[in-house]
Amino acid sequence: MEAAMGLMRRIPPKHSETALSALLSLLPHHSSDLLSQVDQPLQVLCDVDCGKEFILCEYNRDADSYRSPWSNKYHPPLEDGPHPSPELRKLEIEANEVFAIYREQYYEGGISSVYLWEDENEGFVACFLIKKDGSKTAHGKRGYLQEGAWDAIHVIEVGPEEEGKAHYCLTSTVMLSLTTNDESSGTFNLSGSIRRQMNMDLSVAEGHLCNMGKMIEEMEGKLRNSLDQVYFGKTKEMVCTLRPPAELVQMRLPDS
Numbered sequence: 001m002e003a004a005m006g007l008m009r010r011i012p013p014k015h016s017e018t019a020l021s022a023l024l025s026l027l028p029h030h031s032s033d034l035l036s037q038v039d040q041p042l043q044v045l046c047d048v049d050c051g052k053e054f055i056l057c058e059y060n061r062d063a064d065s066y067r068s069p070w071s072n073k074y075h076p077p078l079e080d081g082p083h084p085s086p087e088l089r090k091l092e093i094e095a096n097e098v099f100a101i102y103r104e105q106y107y108e109g110g111i112s113s114v115y116l117w118e119d120e121n122e123g124f125v126a127c128f129l130i131k132k133d134g135s136k137t138a139h140g141k142r143g144y145l146q147e148g149a150w151d152a153i154h155v156i157e158v159g160p161e162e163e164g165k166a167h168y169c170l171t172s173t174v175m176l177s178l179t180t181n182d183e184s185s186g187t188f189n190l191s192g193s194i195r196r197q198m199n200m201d202l203s204v205a206e207g208h209l210c211n212m213g214k215m216i217e218e219m220e221g222k223l224r225n226s227l228d229q230v231y232f233g234k235t236k237e238m239v240c241t242l243r244p245p246a247e248l249v250q251m252r253l254p255d256s
Contacts, residue, residue, distance in 0.1 A: 012191040013175035055113040146181040
């Protein structure tokens with residue numbers, strides 16, 4: 001299992017579904033652990049009742065059906081699927097509305113979904129999802145990428161309130177994949193994933209949603225900086241070493 005998880009951490013996100021399928025056939029006795037621990041690129045389904053798209057994940061799935069955050073119904077229909085309590089459902093509706101504004105301001109498009117459910121410790125768990133297809137044929141407004149995808153998964157465990165405070169444990173995963181194909185840069189592919197965790201004890205005076213939003217905003221900033229340094233920074237360093245820019249080559253040439 002440890003070797004399988006190490007392999008999945010090194011597989012590009014765009015190939016993770018194929019790799020996971022192969023591992024499930026090789027390690028059927030570890031199937032539940034693999035499905036619960038391995039993050040895969042997010043998929044999208046349309047809620048036919050309200051005409052809105054929502055994101056599919058393990059947290060809104062029961063059997064082969066997925067619960068929509070918009071209508072609170074399962075697709076395909078499922079009679080006895082679990083639903084959040086009325087109080088938690090009210091918070092879920094508000095979270096989806098607020099997170100849609102956040103996604104539009106930060107991502108300039110894409111799709112977002114938020115799911116909430118009770119846990120065993122008298123608290124609850126919230127899952128915030130964002131999927132942005134940045135390719136020319138989808139949500140990419142600048143037209144730089146032939147293919148591009150950003151999948152963000154934020155899972156927050158919220159503990160019970162004690163003396164006006166609650167403990168928040170945020171686990172965030174971002175999967176990035178992009179491909180360029182033009183005359184200036186040629187064909188270039190870059191993909192990878194990163195996961196980080198944050199724990200905080202915060203006052204609930206302003207509400208759980210405000211606290212979770214601040215944590216996600218801070219975490220996404222850290223993740224973007226890490227991706228920029230680790231993937232883009234190292235890639236730029238390697239490319240410039242192997243193929244120095246023309247200006248740098250001319251500077252190095254001796255005067256004739």
